[in-house]
Amino acid sequence: MINSRLLAIIRKEFIQIIRDPRTLAxxxxxxxxxxxxxxxxxxxxxxxVPIAIFDxxxxxxxxxxxxxxxxxxxxxxxxxxxxxxxxxxxxxxxxAKAGLIIPPDYGRRIxxxxxxxxxxxxxGSDPTVAGxxxxxxxxxxxxxxxxVLRATLETRGQSGAIQPPVEIRTQVxxxxxxxxxxxxxxxxxxxILQFLAVLLTSTAIVRxxxxxxxxxxxxxxxxxxxxxxxxxxxxxxxxxxELLEILIIGTLWFKVPINGDxxxxxxxxxxxxxxxxxxGLLISTLAKTQFEAMLLAVVTQLPSIxxxxxxxxxAAMPAFLQVISYLVPLRYFLTxxxxxxxxxxxxxSISNEVITLAIFGVIVMGVAVGRFHKRxx
Amino acid sequence: xxxxxxxxxELTKRFGDxxxxxxxxxxMRAGEVLGYxxxxxxxxxxxxxxxxxxxxxxxxxxxxxxxxxxxQAESIRPLVGYMSQKFALYDxxxxxxxLDFYGGVYGINRRERPGRLREVLDMLGLTExxxxxxxxLSGGWRQRLALGCALVHRPKLLFLDExxxxxxxxxxxxxxxxxxxxxxxxxxxxxxxxxMDEAEHCNRVGIMFRSKLLALDTPGCLKTTALPGAAWEVSxxxxxxSLVTALTALHDVPGVVRAGLASDRLRVITxxxxxxxxxxxxxxxxxxxxxxxxxxxxxxxxxxxxxLAGHDVxx
Numbered sequence: 001m002i003n004s005r006l007l008a009i010i011r012k013e014f015i016q017i018i019r020d021p022r023t024l025a026x027x028x029x030x031x032x033x034x035x036x037x038x039x040x041x042x043x044x045x046x047x048x049v050p051i052a053i054f055d056x057x058x059x060x061x062x063x064x065x066x067x068x069x070x071x072x073x074x075x076x077x078x079x080x081x082x083x084x085x086x087x088x089x090x091x092x093x094x095x096a097k098a099g100l101i102i103p104p105d106y107g108r109r110i111x112x113x114x115x116x117x118x119x120x121x122x123x124g125s126d127p128t129v130a131g132x133x134x135x136x137x138x139x140x141x142x143x144x145x146x147x148v149l150r151a152t153l154e155t156r157g158q159s160g161a162i163q164p165p166v167e168i169r170t171q172v173x174x175x176x177x178x179x180x181x182x183x184x185x186x187x188x189x190x191x192i193l194q195f196l197a198v199l200l201t202s203t204a205i206v207r208x209x210x211x212x213x214x215x216x217x218x219x220x221x222x223x224x225x226x227x228x229x230x231x232x233x234x235x236x237x238x239x240x241x242e243l244l245e246i247l248i249i250g251t252l253w254f255k256v257p258i259n260g261d262x263x264x265x266x267x268x269x270x271x272x273x274x275x276x277x278x279x280g281l282l283i284s285t286l287a288k289t290q291f292e293a294m295l296l297a298v299v300t301q302l303p304s305i306x307x308x309x310x311x312x313x314x315a316a317m318p319a320f321l322q323v324i325s326y327l328v329p330l331r332y333f334l335t336x337x338x339x340x341x342x343x344x345x346x347x348x349s350i351s352n353e354v355i356t357l358a359i360f361g362v363i364v365m366g367v368a369v370g371r372f373h374k375r376x377x
Numbered sequence: 378x379x380x381x382x383x384x385x386x387e388l389t390k391r392f393g394d395x396x397x398x399x400x401x402x403x404x405m406r407a408g409e410v411l412g413y414x415x416x417x418x419x420x421x422x423x424x425x426x427x428x429x430x431x432x433x434x435x436x437x438x439x440x441x442x443x444x445x446x447x448x449q450a451e452s453i454r455p456l457v458g459y460m461s462q463k464f465a466l467y468d469x470x471x472x473x474x475x476l477d478f479y480g481g482v483y484g485i486n487r488r489e490r491p492g493r494l495r496e497v498l499d500m501l502g503l504t505e506x507x508x509x510x511x512x513x514l515s516g517g518w519r520q521r522l523a524l525g526c527a528l529v530h531r532p533k534l535l536f537l538d539e540x541x542x543x544x545x546x547x548x549x550x551x552x553x554x555x556x557x558x559x560x561x562x563x564x565x566x567x568x569x570x571x572x573m574d575e576a577e578h579c580n581r582v583g584i585m586f587r588s589k590l591l592a593l594d595t596p597g598c599l600k601t602t603a604l605p606g607a608a609w610e611v612s613x614x615x616x617x618x619s620l621v622t623a624l625t626a627l628h629d630v631p632g633v634v635r636a637g638l639a640s641d642r643l644r645v646i647t648x649x650x651x652x653x654x655x656x657x658x659x660x661x662x663x664x665x666x667x668x669x670x671x672x673x674x675x676x677x678x679x680x681x682x683x684x685l686a687g688h689d690v691x692x
Contacts, residue, residue, distance in 0.1 A: 004481045004484050008477075008478050009482070011481070016469045019470075019510075212461060213466070218431050219457070221451070221454045221483065221484060
């Protein structure tokens with residue numbers, strides 16, 4: 001026999017959600033907004049850093065060097081200045097993020113085969129931009145230096161001596177063009193799902209408490225698990241539609257492929273959903289008011305997003321934060337979703353993460369059901 | 378199973394230093410309408426919550442429908458109905474959906490439910506607005522819907538907590554008619570109120586004041602046993618303006634337990650055998666009200682309540 005108590009709760013929750021069109025709209029519009037916002041903003045791709053050029057030499061060799069920088073699209077030559085002071089003003093005001101100073105004797109030293117020095121100044125107040133710009137600048141400079149050296153040796157008829165002893169041949173797997181979206185979009189799936197799921201369910205029980213309906217529910221023969229499962233089920237279904245929404249936008253707009261098995265991806269997302277919805281419910285049983293629940297949801301969400309490895313690599317965190325990150329379910333799901341969607345791996349390769357996530361789900365749901373006593377005191 | 382529907386022994390509930398219910402004992406028989414009369418905060422709701430098994434008593438025991446409220450609360454639940462003060466309805470759901478929800482939660486199967494819903498809607502006069510959202514209803518409709526939700530599963534025992542608070546007088550009257558219908562059909566009803574006139578409708582009335590059950594009896598018996606003295610109506614001769622002067626005069630007279638204003642007259646409660654109509658007349662004459670009329674009247678539950686509560690304050 002189908003459990004009439006469970007059905008009654010599911011039906012009631014669905015009606016309540018559907019009759020609140022504004023919340024429903026937020027549920028489906030928010031993922032789109034977050035996806036576009038974070039899809040474009042949460043990127044480490046540093047391109048077109050505005051740079052000020054102070055070329056004191058204006059020789060052919062100097063132009064050659066500048067062209068090397070221009071051809072790599074890391075920098076845009078926004079300013080041509082005539083003094084270090086002028087460059088400083090531009091960098092101070094943030095109009096330029098970096099400056100390249102070519103000394104007056106650059107061209108002469110190059111042609112003489114002497115070492116020429118070029119100064120590269122960078123605004124370090126944004127370390128991400130600075131870091132990328134710095135390595136780009138260094139790399140371009142070194143390549144250029146090698147080319148110059150090679151050219152010099154060739155003119156001396158010594159080209160054969162310039163074979164490097166070791167050659168590193170790099171191969172990038174899964175994401176050969178190193179497109180950042182391949183990393184961000186799958187991560188966003190996890191982040192958005194968690195954010196919405198926790199936020200939505202965190203008020204589920206509290207709302208009944210605030211309205212006084214919880215008392216009426218407690219005295220019915222309903223069991224704690226029926227109430228919890230019944231309240232979760234509609235949100236699982238809605239979150240699932242949101243997941244599809246994100247996947248569709250991710251593949252069609254951001255062109256992030258689904259290399260793995262879609263069925264596996266959906267199944268594992270469902271597992272993750274149960275965990276996050278369970279966390280929301282747990283919050284709901286702890287909080288006394290809806291406001292308190294929202295606050296708790298945000299307070300638990302923010303650290304978990306930062307510790308999940310979405311923004312910052314876990315490997316770069318201090319040891320104790322790495323330990324704490326093991327307690328963040330999103331961490332496992334991010335590994336799973338990136339592995340399945342981008343690497344296209346099967347269940348075997350990610351079995352550790354899947355098992356951990358499942359254990360999390362069972363614990364969280366168990367505690368939520370256990371927390372919900374059918375008494376008022 | 379014992380002959381009682383409810384059997385309460387020395388039930389006590391403390392919240393920290395505050396004793397909400399203090400050693401309450403009583404019994405209730407099947408088909409009875411028992412009114413629990415008392416001001417807000419006197420412990421009525423706490424008593425109900427303990428009997429429902431959703432609050433653990435600090436001391437004492439109670440058996441409801443043969444089950445121990447401490448250990449067998451889950452067995453009591455399917456058999457009782459409860460209507461809370463707040464009319465716990467889901468505003469987004471229609472009347473019918475609210476009833477259907479509680480029907481489902483109480484395990485009425487899907488085939489049987491439409492018939493039962495029709496019955497409840499009809500009995501409570503809700504049919505015409507069954508598809509209106511609960512949030513759009515006014516007090517009287519919400520109240521009847523809340524009652525419907527409490528009795529959709531045909532409980533043997535119904536707890537109604539201040540069911541008529543915030544509802545207009547005509548709706549209150551209709552509501553009491555419904556309660557009587559239920560009782561006639563064998564439902565036992567435990568109802569709390571702070572309206573004295575409503576308590577008169579009950580088979581028996583319990584008077585709750587400051588966490589204690591001061592008396593529990595039929596309204597008639599309460600008036601003769603719980604009110605030891607007599608009730609009088611005193612009309613001073615000079616009309617309204619002199620009422621206050623007369624009241625002050627009566628206050629200080631030995632043997633007068635309480636004197637108070639009652640519309641254009643004074644209501645006076647005296648200690649047992651302390652006064653006769655003549656002695657009160659002499660008091661009034663002495664205060665200058667030579668034309669005053671004194672009439673011995675039937676005490677009301679309000680007199681009983683005030684006499685008991687006043688006694689409690691002194692002790």
